[in-house]
Amino acid sequence: MKRTFASDNYSGVHPDIFAALQRANQGHTPSYGADEYTARATALFREHFTPDTEVFFAYNGTGANVIGLSAITRSFEAIICSDLAHINVDESTAPEKFLGCKLVTIPTEDGKIYPQDVAHRIQRVGDQHHPQARVISISQSTEYGTVYSVEEIKALAAVARQYDLYLHMDGSRLANAAVSLGKSFREFTVDAGVDVLSFGGTKNGLMFGEAVLFFHPGLAKHFPYIRKQSMQLHSKMRFIGAQFEALLSGDLWKQSAGHANAMARLLEQELRSIPGVTITRPVQANGIFATLPPAIIPALQEEIYFYVWNEKTSEIRLMCSFDTEEEDVRHFSASVRRLIGATASRI
Known part of the structure; x- marks a missing residue:
């Protein structure tokens, strides 16, 4: 089939990733993440981010976003995001169904949301009649292909801290943003104040597989149960781990x-x-x-x-x-x- 410009999801699997899958397809290994491939991939994520980063693999981007947000929200709370955010536009009603949260959207001209607009939507704090803001969610890169600078992310993180919110990043195209910024993954995520990150693999050459990263102790306390309940726990997880190992072990x-x-x-x-x-x-x-x-x-x-x-x-x-x-x-x-x-x- 000829190549198109429809989506980076249309592309096939990178040959190096395919080779990694073939190597992993030898013999037997423990299931549900208790394998050497998952262990090595987890260690690589911790090298790129922080040594105490909690790493969990999931099937797909919608699943990664939803279960990542599920760990830091309750059903009476609200998530503030761009009106173009993937969780608002392209994930059907999965966030609403599985989280129960209200999505509070901000109109955007460049795909980004800004501190003053976010602060304006944090309203009626403590009012039992009103959904309580709990998370700011941003996409990096955005749905318009624009990229948040480190300073812009830090400014949003400051608002989150001021109002006791979490900052979630949908990183389905995180690698493209990192190259654009000329920064390491850590510099514009955990060091900039991001709490939870969905790290995309499928749009950068993987066959399937995403990762959910937690940067603060305690946030992932119940996450293994959330992932299982949400049907995102892969039994043959070595095939996700092997792909991320190939993606992250070099450049x-x-x-x-x-x-x-x-x-x-x-x-x-x-x-x-x-x-x-x-x-x-x-x-x-x-x-x-x-x-x-x-x-x-x-x-x-x-x-x-x-x-x-x-x-x-x-x-x-x-x-x-x-x-x-x-x-x-x-x-x-x-x-x-x-x-x-x-x-x-x-x-």
Whole structure:
């Protein structure tokens, strides 16, 4: 199947990850995380973050977000997030069903939320008639492909501390953000005040598997039971551990994310040179948002599939992956240029 710009979930498994799965597929090993692969992957996470980081593996991103939030909320509480947050837009009603919490959303123009907007939504503290704010949840990188700076995260963490809240980070594209910032994982997570992190693997070359990280003792006290109850405990966990071991033991995570980010910048450069195309959001990670002439979108999607983000404005989303090639970028931009030209010639 030809490569597309629809999502970094469309890509296959990185060959190095596939090789790690094959190596793990030998013989018998204890189940439910009591295996050497899980132990080594956990140790690597602690090297990248802190020695006392609590590490738990899960199947998928929605599951990682929901069970991570479940450990730090109660059903009468509220989670403050962007109106574009994955937990609000793309996880159906899983957060509401399994958490029972109210999602309090903040409209955003750049995918980010800011301290003053968060503080404004912390209302009626102690009022039994009103949901009590408990968590600030942010995405890194955001759903618009923008990246929070270390200072922006620290500012949100300060609000969380002021009001006795937790700061949760949805890191489905955390590696892309790390490359964009030129920072270690630790610098913009635990050192910046993040309490709980969903660390994404699937969008960076894994077949399946995410991790939930807790940075403070006590937060994960009941988490093993929460994970099991939520059906996110993988019996053959070595196959998640082996993938994360391959991803984190060297710089594979950085190579893959760096390549995807570089392809996004190249695609941005190509599209900016085409009359009739407007880049609508800053390109900081591996996503590009642009508006195209509406008339060319169906034909273009037939050639190289992508998603329309906003049908009213003809804004599209293009995602680059670890396996995106320059040829894909050149072909897409040439198709855009050709279709715009053909449309103009008929006017």
